[in-house]
Amino acid sequence: MMEEKSLLHWKNTLISIDKLFFPPVCLACNQRIESVKEVLCSECKELLSPITINYCDKCGAPMIDYSCAYCSENDFVFDIARAAFIYQSPVRELIHNFKYNAFLAPASFFSQAIMELPEADKFANNFDLITAVPLHRVRKRERGYNQSELIAKKLAIKWNIPYAEPVKRYLPTPSQTTLNAEERVNNLKNAFRLKKNADVKGKKIILVDDVFTTGTTVNEVSRVLKEAGASKVAVLTAARAI
Structure with missing residues (x-):
């Protein structure tokens, strides 16, 4: 018993030291916050537009x-x-830090926000599979993770829906962020394909991505799934550009 109390004491001490030298900050404005899990300060949370x-x-x-x-x-x-x-803002800055700076706590923040959508129960109870827009293997290796996959896997656990990756990104296409609508479509032609032995026929699938901008990316992945026989595809994203 004393040993457990001693271990707990040292654990709390180390946490305090870590917070002293590496205090958690808001991932939008860098203001200090109490916990990494909060991701945003109270002021930035007030600016959210659900x-x-x-x-x-x-x-x-x-x-x-x-x-x-x-x-x-x-x-x-x-x-x-x-x-x-x-x-x-502040979602723009939050996603940037999540996507490019290896801050992973937003995965829980965004998955929880998706679970609070007005029609969340419909998605939780009527779909067979959750997947994420895939990254090309080279880009995933460089980044170390797929941010959309992290959100999707948390949703899969919370909603008790199997997670799978039936679609693969075969072409390492340039980022969509600097392209216009027509260029985005051409950029993604034949970029996605169904994996060998992947069976989605008749399945209702939730497709997760971080940002819906023009919808080109999620539309191309949806096309692959539909052509392979998926009966329904619902796209859920952390944010929507307008």
Whole structure:
């Protein structure tokens, strides 16, 4: 018993020392916060823009009136898309740190936000499989992880839905961030393919990504899944660009 108390004492001491020299900070504004798990300070949390009302039934885009500019201009293959937040500060900075600077705590933050979507129960109870937009093996090796995969795996555990990777990214395409809409489509042609022996026929699949910008990437992955026989594809993302 004394040994356990001693170990606990040293553990708490080490945690205190770690916080003293490496205090956790808000991943949007760098203000000090109490715990790494919080990821954002209280001020930045006040600036979050969750998408909970007035969104397109199909692609989930926030709408001012009753028409969706995204759906009118795009031929979306997926059946439905939803996002937790509008892609603006502080979510923009949070995703950047998550994606490029190896801060992994946002995976839990974003998965929890997705689980709080108005239609979360529909996704949790009516789908057979969760997957993530895949990274090319070279990019994943360079980064060390796939941020979308981390979110997807946490959702899979919370919702008790199997996680799998039926789609592979075969082409190491340039980043989509600097391309226009037409270039994005051309950039991803034949980039994704179904893996050998992957069976998605008749399955309802949740596809997870970090940001829905034009929808080109998730649409191409959805196309591969649908052509392989998936009966339904729902896209869930941490954020939605507008």
